[in-house]
Amino acid sequence: MDNNVIKGKWMQIKGEAKKQWGKLTDDDLDVIAGEKDKLVGKLQERYGHTKEDAEAEYHKWEQSYRN
Template sequence: MNWDIIQGKWKQLKGSVKEKWGELTDDEIDQIDGNKDKLAGKLQEKYGWAKDKADAEIDEYFRDRG
């Protein structure tokens, strides 16, 4: 899915993002606001992943949403 579309639909996607990555708080999800880099950073912080792992997880998850 295109990240412009994700940003536009972020309010609708927040629940599924929270379900997928439950370590993220509601406030963090609000702060991410559809920004892929912010989401990757938070996943790195919460799950201890390297940037490439976080990016791969994000790409895989949102590929199925399109």
């Protein structure tokens, strides 16, 4: 899924992001606003992931919306 699609549907799917990553706060999700780089950064911050691991996790999650 294109990052623009994630941004466009963010209000609809941010609940799913919250389920996937429970350590993200509502404020985090509002700041992220569907932007991949912000989400990856928050995953690094909240979960202690490397950038590569956070990006891999994002892409795995993103794939679920392609199907």
